[in-house]
Amino acid sequence: MSDTFTGNKALEIHEPLIFETGHVATTGVDVEEPAAFESRLGGHARKTPIDLPGLTEPETMRHYVRLSRQNYAIDLGLYPLGSCTMKHNPRLNEKMARLPGFADIHPLQPLSTVPGALELMQELSHWLCAMTGMTAVALSPKAGAHGELAGMMAIRAAIAAKGETRHVVLVPESAHGTNPATAAALGYKVESIKAREDGTVSVEAVKEKLSADVAAIMLTNPNTCGLFEPEVKAIADAVHEAGAYFYGDGANFNAIVGKAKPGDLGVDAMHINLHKTFSTPHGGGGPGSGPVVLSERLAPFAPVPFLRADGTLVERADEAGEGEMPFGRLTAFHGQMGMYVRALAYMMSHGADGLKEASEDAVLAANYLKAQLADVMSVSFPDRPAMHEVLFDESFLKGSGITTLDFAKAMIDEGYHPMTMYFPLVVHGAMLIEPTESESLPSLDLFIATLRDLARSAREGDTARFTEAPRLAPRRRLDETKSARKPVLTYEPPAPYQEAAE
Amino acid sequence: MRYHPLTADDRALMLRSIGVDTVDDLFTDVPAGHLVEGLLDLPKGRSEISVERALSRMAGRNRAAGAGPFFVGAGAYRHHVPASVDHLIQRSEFLTSYTPYQAEISQGTLQVLFEFQTQVARLTGMEVANASMYDGSTATAEAVMMASRLTRRTRAVVSGGLHPQYRDVIDTVATGIEVAALPADPTNAEDIAAAIDDTVACVVVQTPTFYGHLVDLAPIAEAAHAAGALLVAVFTEAVALGAIEPPGALGADIAVGEGQSIGNALNFGGPYVGLFATKKKHVRQMPGRLSGETVDADGKRGYVLTLSTREQHIRRDKATSNICTNSGLCALAFTIHMTLLGEKGLSRLAHLNHARACATADALARVPGVSVLNDTFFNEFTIRVPGEAERVVERLAEWNILGGVPVSRLDPSAPGDLIVVAATEMTTEEDIAEYAEVLGGLK
Known part of the structure; x- marks a missing residue:
């Protein structure tokens, strides 16, 4: 397989597991030995060995630097994951989050010693409410799905406060999986709403499902087909008429910041993914931050902790005053302060003008890709303008023997991270492309040229370019079936070693 | 705007290619009268120096721990x-990558998560661990819901030694589960075993407790198991597990806790990293992502996200949890620090x-x-x-x-x-x- 003695290829260096190279007696941290003292561990002192290998500092550096080089990243290239908003992560934000006054403060030190932290939270709340046209914000949710939970629990509490019980939540089939999962986690029955031919939800389809048993609709707008829901206001009105609430999934907020306010469109609650729209880094899967903005009708039900308009922080439900009916607490402490700092640094850097420009450039870039690719790839919903992402399906690959997965893997060989695949579920072999505002025109043009070349190869029957891909990545395609059938989730030493140890 | 590469000429060219005159022609689906005119009522953009000044002033108003x-x-x-931890987590390839769904170009993150899972399992004395939760409190609530699914029971007995905010989170989040919380227990006097009967899905016990006491989990595990209930063992200080017997050795069925104290700063409460470990036989009811070992088409060892059929992006309303984004980068900080320590x-x-x-x-x-x-x-x-x-x-x-x-x-x-x-x-x-x-x- 390999031409070299080591199996390495120049800068591409194989890296074993720490469990294969480290040793329990090795450490990269020098720890001071305390003077003799009387232990208070009682009978609880550890007797069972942990079997945790350590590495010295130079070995540790190499281990993680080598591993890092097997990852794709925004800083390496275009990362067109639809609905994930992989935009540039400014390093100023990292620097600000590491100021000791933000990073080295404890959530439970006296509030009198952290006025600057409360000021930052208040300022962030102001920006979020101004951008969304909403009344209040619950900052504490730890990620988008956690924000959904917060918003839906506020809705449940508001319904209960009216002395009602409602059991159904409407979710369009194009929604993210977190929407139905959230509704189900709260005990709601999920009813799906079909999309129209043009990829949007019609007010009629919603009205058909509305009843006195419907608690809410969870609608993503712009939706995951990359379209702004043209009947969103009429849908909101119908939902409100039925005594239900409108939960907006803010995953795609990046298209409309500074262009349209969800509050004006009838949204009652919407989470905002600070790690998408406001560029806190994705970090290989997290952490995120999912503040939820609330309409006037839901504001009283915000969970603790919440900030009052006067800047005081309410930490316990029993401290609630007149008109405050917090539904509970979603997490220990105050949420993702480290992310608040980064997001506010991003917002202040952009300002009202830069935020608007970001949305416009993101939408412009997506529509440019659509225009430049429409003749060689199949745009699923060509008739409406795309928002910040554009949806293709695999019909242009029909008869080629090449699937969306193959196409995506061939992009890897060309130096690109694939787009979001097989989502949303409303078209066959979905390819959801979101370029974001961070790409230059030459970068977009090279990406377009690459996709055009791949489409040409597919047309001309060069299937190996796809079905064999990726050929140049650190790994070829991995066997997911094997991993699911016989899961190996932790390192286990090879059998002979185990026997010898026993 | 220093972060936006497109020039005015680029924009004009792109609009021509699309076939529209202005960018607002792309926003025609926004209902009439709802397109924001002009700018939001917020300040204009600022230079890097100016933002740095403003935020440094706010930070300066806080009394740092140090x-x-x-x-x-x-x-x-x-x-x-250690300085090397914060340096490594700022490597672009870790910091600016997404969830490792495209395994071929995400082996760095996937191997890191596999090592993290192994370290957490060994530290807690459990068989398997996931790739992280938001924090200790949410991990605890998820453990209660998982125990309820496993036992098909809907009562949870919660120790008075559990962190009060963790208790509040269980109370808020565990829909359909009756939470029986014992009174605050500052002197370690409670007899939680006496509160367990055969209606109980799980008993939730923290050690060291919120008040710092060390609790012998073994007799509690025994009483729980005798009643067909599970023991959810909680810790908020992961460093303690370097000195005390781990929950896995004392009969815990699910061990959850806060991993912040290894590799992560205080950050006024977040982001932190929830640790979640259990027995192999329960893995299909576990929430959250898992990295698993496999081979690629050439037979080379590699890692993929696995058992995804538990998760929301596949199972939607039948998922074990709605969690999607987790605490990847905090888990990275944890695992690097743990590797340095050994x-x-x-x-x-x-x-x-x-x-x-x-x-x-x-x-x-x-x-x-x-x-x-x-x-x-x-x-x-x-x-x-x-x-x-x-x-x-x-x-x-x-x-x-x-x-x-x-x-x-x-x-x-x-x-x-x-x-x-x-x-x-x-x-x-x-x-x-x-x-x-x-x-x-x-x-």
Whole structure:
């Protein structure tokens, strides 16, 4: 397989597991030995060995630097994951989050010693409410799905406060999986709403499902087909008429910041993914931050902790005053302060003008890709303008023997991270492309040229370019079936070693 | 705007290619009258220098932990983070990558997660661990819901030694589960085994407790198992597991906790990293992502996200949890720090923490009117002070001493004269002496 003695290829260096190279007696941290003292561990002192290998500092550096080089990243290239908003992560934000006054403060030190932290939270709340046209914000949710939970629990509490019980939540089939999962986690029955031919939800389809048993609709707008829901206001009105609430999934907020306010469109609650729209880094899967903005009708039900308009922080439900009916607490402490700092640094850097420009450039870039690719790839919903992402399906690959997965893997060989695949579920072999505002025109043009070349190869029957891909990545395609059938989730030493140890 | 590469000429060219005149022609689906005219009522964009000034001013208004004696714990701990940890987590390839769905170009993250899972499983003495949750409190609530699915029972008995905010989170989030919370237990007097019967899905016990006491989990596990219930063992200080018997060795079915204290800064409460470990036989009911070993088309070892059929993006309303984004980068910080420590370093670190806490407890116990409630503890304990704890803590802060957490701030049902006090390897002898002196002098 390999031409070299080591199996390495120049800068591409194989890296074993720490469990294969480290040793329990090795450490990269020098720890001071305390003077003799009387232990208070009682009978609880550890007797069972942990079997945790350590590495010295130079070995540790190499281990993680080598591993890092097997990852794709925004800083390496275009990362067109639809609905994930992989935009540039400014390093100023990292620097600000590491100021000791933000990073080295404890959530439970006296509030009198952290006025600057409360000021930052208040300022962030102001920006979020101004951008969304909403009344209040619950900052504490730890990620988008956690924000959904917060918003839906506020809705449940508001319904209960009216002395009602409602059991159904409407979710369009194009929604993210977190929407139905959230509704189900709260005990709601999920009813799906079909999309129209043009990829949007019609007010009629919603009205058909509305009843006195419907608690809410969870609608993503712009939706995951990359379209702004043209009947969103009429849908909101119908939902409100039925005594239900409108939960907006803010995953795609990046298209409309500074262009349209969800509050004006009838949204009652919407989470905002600070790690998408406001560029806190994705970090290989997290952490995120999912503040939820609330309409006037839901504001009283915000969970603790919440900030009052006067800047005081309410930490316990029993401290609630007149008109405050917090539904509970979603997490220990105050949420993702480290992310608040980064997001506010991003917002202040952009300002009202830069935020608007970001949305416009993101939408412009997506529509440019659509225009430049429409003749060689199949745009699923060509008739409406795309928002910040554009949806293709695999019909242009029909008869080629090449699937969306193959196409995506061939992009890897060309130096690109694939787009979001097989989502949303409303078209066959979905390819959801979101370029974001961070790409230059030459970068977009090279990406377009690459996709055009791949489409040409597919047309001309060069299937190996796809079905064999990726050929140049650190790994070829991995066997997911094997991993699911016989899961190996932790390192286990090879059998002979185990026997010898026993 | 310094982050936007498109020029005015680029934009004009792109609009022509699309076939529209202005960018607003792309927003025609926004209902009439709802397109924002002009700019939002927010300040204009600012230079890097200007933003840095504004935020530094806000940061400067906070009293950083490192600016004087510091004894605050209760679920978040100030430990030393080696410089290499923060350097490595800022590698672009870790910081600016997404969830590793495209395994071929995400082996770095996937191998890191596989190593993280192995470290967490070994540290807790459990068989498997996931790739992280948001934090300890949400991990605990998820564990309760998982126990309910596994036992098909809907009652949870929660110890009075559990962090009060963790209890509040279970109460709020665990829909359809009746939470029987025992009263606050500052003196470690509760008999939780007596509260277990055959309607109980799980019993939730924290050790060291919120008040710092060490609890023998073994008899509780035995009583739970005899009733067909599960033991959910909780910890908020992962360093403690370097010094005390792990939950897995004492019969825990699910072990959850906060991993912040290894590799992660205090950050005023987040982002942190929830640890979640269980037995192999329960893995298909576990929430969250998992990295699993497999091979690629050439037979080379590699890693993929696995058992995804538990998760929301596949199973939607039938998923084990709605969690999607987790705490990847905090898990990376945890695993790098743990790799640097190794068993030897972790044991020494835990020993030093215990030593500092013992010294602190001894010094405070000598202050007239102050008593230490704990016979056993790891690196934090509870003191009873004359007068209101919240007021005492405020007075100490006036002397630039952050002396701990008044229990009543989190749990109004608990006595008002208790302070949870933590010490770590960061605590110096001078800090301890100053704390004792000032506490003794408060009027």
